[in-house]
Amino acid sequence: MTDLMYARWLMGLTLAFHITFAAIGVALPLMMTIAEWRWLRSGKAVYRELAQKWSKGVAILFAVGAVTGTVISFELGLLWPRFMDFAGPLIGFPFSLEGFAFFIEAIFLGIYLYGWERVSRQLHFFSGIIIALSSALSGFLVTLTNAWMNNPVGFALIDGKPHNISPIVAMFPPGFAEEVIHVLLSCYAAVGFAVAGIHAFYLWRQPSSTFHRTALLIAIGVGGIAALLQPISGDFSARHVATNQPRKLAAIEGHYLTTNAAPLHIGGIPDDDTMTTPYALKIPYGLSLLAFHDPHAKVLGLEEFPRHTWPNTLLVHLAFQIMVGLGFLMAFVVLLIYAAMLRTRWRKQEFVFNHTLLAIIMLCTPIGYIALETGWLVTEWGRQPYTIMNTMLTSAAVTPMPNLATPFWVIISLFALLGVSVTILLSRMIHKGSQPTMATMTSSAITSEQSNVHC
Amino acid sequence: MSTADVLGWVLLAAILIYSLLGGADFGGGVLSALAFGQNKNEQRLLIRQAIGPVWEANHVWLILIVVLLFTCFPPAFAALSISLFIPILIFLVSVVLRGAAFAFYTSDYASPTIQKYWQLVFALASIIAPLMLGIIIGTVSSGRLRFVNGTFTGSYWQPWLGLFPIITGLHTVALFAYIAAVYLIIEAQSLDEQKHLIVVFRRVALLCSIAVFVLALFAIILAWAEAPIFFIQLVTQAWSIPLLLGILAAAIFAFSALLRNKFYLARLAAVLQIALLVISWGAAQAPYLIMPDITLTAASYTTVTQTMVLWALGLGSIILVPSIYLLMRIFKNIKII
Numbered sequence: 001m002t003d004l005m006y007a008r009w010l011m012g013l014t015l016a017f018h019i020t021f022a023a024i025g026v027a028l029p030l031m032m033t034i035a036e037w038r039w040l041r042s043g044k045a046v047y048r049e050l051a052q053k054w055s056k057g058v059a060i061l062f063a064v065g066a067v068t069g070t071v072i073s074f075e076l077g078l079l080w081p082r083f084m085d086f087a088g089p090l091i092g093f094p095f096s097l098e099g100f101a102f103f104i105e106a107i108f109l110g111i112y113l114y115g116w117e118r119v120s121r122q123l124h125f126f127s128g129i130i131i132a133l134s135s136a137l138s139g140f141l142v143t144l145t146n147a148w149m150n151n152p153v154g155f156a157l158i159d160g161k162p163h164n165i166s167p168i169v170a171m172f173p174p175g176f177a178e179e180v181i182h183v184l185l186s187c188y189a190a191v192g193f194a195v196a197g198i199h200a201f202y203l204w205r206q207p208s209s210t211f212h213r214t215a216l217l218i219a220i221g222v223g224g225i226a227a228l229l230q231p232i233s234g235d236f237s238a239r240h241v242a243t244n245q246p247r248k249l250a251a252i253e254g255h256y257l258t259t260n261a262a263p264l265h266i267g268g269i270p271d272d273d274t275m276t277t278p279y280a281l282k283i284p285y286g287l288s289l290l291a292f293h294d295p296h297a298k299v300l301g302l303e304e305f306p307r308h309t310w311p312n313t314l315l316v317h318l319a320f321q322i323m324v325g326l327g328f329l330m331a332f333v334v335l336l337i338y339a340a341m342l343r344t345r346w347r348k349q350e351f352v353f354n355h356t357l358l359a360i361i362m363l364c365t366p367i368g369y370i371a372l373e374t375g376w377l378v379t380e381w382g383r384q385p386y387t388i389m390n391t392m393l394t395s396a397a398v399t400p401m402p403n404l405a406t407p408f409w410v411i412i413s414l415f416a417l418l419g420v421s422v423t424i425l426l427s428r429m430i431h432k433g434s435q436p437t438m439a440t441m442t443s444s445a446i447t448s449e450q451s452n453v454h455c
Numbered sequence: 456m457s458t459a460d461v462l463g464w465v466l467l468a469a470i471l472i473y474s475l476l477g478g479a480d481f482g483g484g485v486l487s488a489l490a491f492g493q494n495k496n497e498q499r500l501l502i503r504q505a506i507g508p509v510w511e512a513n514h515v516w517l518i519l520i521v522v523l524l525f526t527c528f529p530p531a532f533a534a535l536s537i538s539l540f541i542p543i544l545i546f547l548v549s550v551v552l553r554g555a556a557f558a559f560y561t562s563d564y565a566s567p568t569i570q571k572y573w574q575l576v577f578a579l580a581s582i583i584a585p586l587m588l589g590i591i592i593g594t595v596s597s598g599r600l601r602f603v604n605g606t607f608t609g610s611y612w613q614p615w616l617g618l619f620p621i622i623t624g625l626h627t628v629a630l631f632a633y634i635a636a637v638y639l640i641i642e643a644q645s646l647d648e649q650k651h652l653i654v655v656f657r658r659v660a661l662l663c664s665i666a667v668f669v670l671a672l673f674a675i676i677l678a679w680a681e682a683p684i685f686f687i688q689l690v691t692q693a694w695s696i697p698l699l700l701g702i703l704a705a706a707i708f709a710f711s712a713l714l715r716n717k718f719y720l721a722r723l724a725a726v727l728q729i730a731l732l733v734i735s736w737g738a739a740q741a742p743y744l745i746m747p748d749i750t751l752t753a754a755s756y757t758t759v760t761q762t763m764v765l766w767a768l769g770l771g772s773i774i775l776v777p778s779i780y781l782l783m784r785i786f787k788n789i790k791i792i
Contacts, residue, residue, distance in 0.1 A: 059558065059562075060558055063557070065551065066514065070518060070554075071548060071551060073518055073522065074536075074543060076525065077521075077532050078536050078540055078544065081533035081534075081537050084525050084529055085529045086530075088526055088527075088529030089760040092522065092526020092527070093526065093767070095525075095526060096523070096526055096764050096768075097767060099524075100774070103512065103519075103775055103778075106511040107781070111787070114508040116787065118786075119785060162756070165756070165757045165759055167722050167760045191596075246727070346613065400607075411548070414551060414552070418551075418555050422559075425559060444689070
């Protein structure tokens with residue numbers, strides 16, 4: 001493997017790993033705060049217990065998100081110094097603001113986690129709201145950078161260097177709103193489904209557990225609304241890509257020849273050599289209709305672009321198919337659950353999660369995450385061979401440092417260690433029945449450590 | 456002063472705060488590794504209680520430093536990333552292991568054996584990270600990183616494996632352990648059942664203070680031999696003597712306050728000592744980001760972004776400063792004397 005490939009794999013795996021935790025950092029605080037809000041409103045202990053349980057998860061996963069995020073900020077320089085040299089002044093501003101959002105989040109997370117017994121209920125609840133808001137703000141600001149890489153604006157390119165830099169223009173490139181909304185919704189949907197799946201599993205085993213039922217309801221609420229909104233947001237995103245990044249759209253669709261009234265390809269295996277996408281289900285007018293809301297619109301094919309600037313059509317197409325397929329599946333499952341809920345309400349019965357529903361929810365545990373990761377791959381692979389669309393090739397951005405295999409294996413082993421440890425830790429945590437608070441935890445830790453001392 | 460100069464000082468301030476807060480967390484890890492005697496587990500528990508609520512907020516200063524560098528001085532960020540790839544990678548891995556290990560071993564769910572391993576990882580990573588940080592800082596000041604037309608021309612190993620960088624690395628470890636010990640005395644005062652640890656950390660603080668002094672002396676002598684530009688700037692400017700005397704005075708004051716059991720005064724003096732140290736390093740380093748080829752001005756692309764970042768920092772601190780104050784007021788005893 002070349003050093004460039006090692007750099008790409010390392011960056012890609014770091015981001016994929018980080019996104020897993022970053023998404024939880026965005027969505028779980030919202031769910032935790034909703035639980036606490038319900039506790040303040042109803043006084044029912046189960047909500048407080050739930051908020052505390054989720055906050056323990058937030059604590060561990062936020063820590064991993066923070067350290068992997070640190071890896072990214074360093075890797076930007078270690079692996080792509082020339083990209084950062086070029087883009088620093090253009091994308092650095094939202095990063096600086098993101099630093100603030102992250103800061104606020106870390107501060108209030110400290111207060112939230114360790115403050116159950118030390119601060120007033122109002123301040124505690126307020127901390128939860130701040131965490132939920134600032135993490136969403138972080139997600140917003142970081143995604144702006146990616147939007148800029150897809151649509152670099154705010155400078156004039158003179159002799160390979162950016163001039164007349166305008167950070168504000170660069171901060172809000174065309175399509176930023178579509179991309180940011182799509183990303184944030186995917187976080188809520190992915191985490192909502194993942195958390196719902198876990199609690200569904202326990203509700204199956206302990207059908208009378210109010211705890212897991214409550215958790216499931218909140219998770220389905222948050223994840224479900226996001227999953228229902230996501231196809232709409234996806235349509236906006238797709239139309240933006242169609243107008244602004246036609247090469248990416250062509251790769252996504254396995255669409256080689258420029259045509260009017262282009263059909264939509266569902267499935268299929270794009271073949272760059274024959275410039276066809278065999279085995280695809282073709283829906284007449286589908287692509288023109290979706291991309292431009294006009295059945296006869298002309299859609300540019302990959303033939304319009306020099307061959308060496310094509311992304312990996314097969315990968316981009318497959319990733320896109322998986323993302324869209326799972327996105328629709330999630331929306332469908334949510335409609336099913338909501339319909340079941342409405343039906344019991346009409347019949348004035350109490351809603352119960354029957355085994356069929358629980359089984360469906362459990363099966364859906366990973367799909368939000370798969371959709372999230374594949375969606376991210378679509379935007380990243382679809383931009384190749386450019387790091388900055390039409391401006392800087394990935395091969396021009398990479399570090400001159402040789403032997404990138406070593407840092408690759410070092411960091412990948414590190415992630416493997418973290419991944420395994422977090423999984424073990426979380427499964428222990430979820431298995432553990434009753435939930436000690438931070439305060440009792442600390443004092444029990446003291447007693448256990450003291451007993452260590454005595455023996 | 457140009458925008459770039461102002462940002463240079465902001466960068467220095469961020470490094471200073473990171474040393475005082477994040478540095479103390481690393482120092483806690485160092486002391487956790489060195490904990491000895493019958494009550495070493497109690498010492499470790501106190502350390503982890505002290506670090507728990509604040510380490511993530513303290514860690515963000517590092518992110519801020521990185522972001523400031525690549526936003527405002529992108530060529531310097533690129534130059535550092537290329538020329539110091541290896542020590543930065545080692546630093547990064549230690550930072551990650553430190554943070555993750557801390558989160559894992561403070562969680563109540565791991566089995567005692569696993570927790571013991573994480574405790575070990577936390578302690579070792581806490582030593583390696585400041586060692587690398589000090590080495591990076593020492594290398595940047597040594598004049599051994601050379602760039603011709605912005606392109607790095609040296610080897611990836613040789614510049615930072617010098618005696619001067621290694622001594623600055625060890626000095627940083629000692630400094631962080633020192634400040635941690637000074638803070639931990641006050642942590643130990645807060646609960647009755649921990650009061651007996653005051654004696655332990657007082658002794659540790661005194662020992663660290665001596666180590667800091669000896670290593671600082673070494674560092675200055677080595678700077679004279681191995682980092683000539685830095686050395687000349689450090690000792691021959693108008694501010695040189697007052698600042699260096701200030702550091703010495705603060706160090707002596709902190710030492711005697713520790714001896715006299717005036718712990719809040721000792722903390723104040725130790726903070727002042729480290730602050731003056733970082734400031735004099737920064738003043739000797741100015742106007743270079745990387746001696747002797749990359750200055751603040753040379754690494755500045757555009758003042759537009761720099762100005763906006765300054766505004767953002769100013770406005771952001773309106774929210775940030777009270778938030779940090781709140782966090783510290785809830786969890787830390789912030790009385791001054």
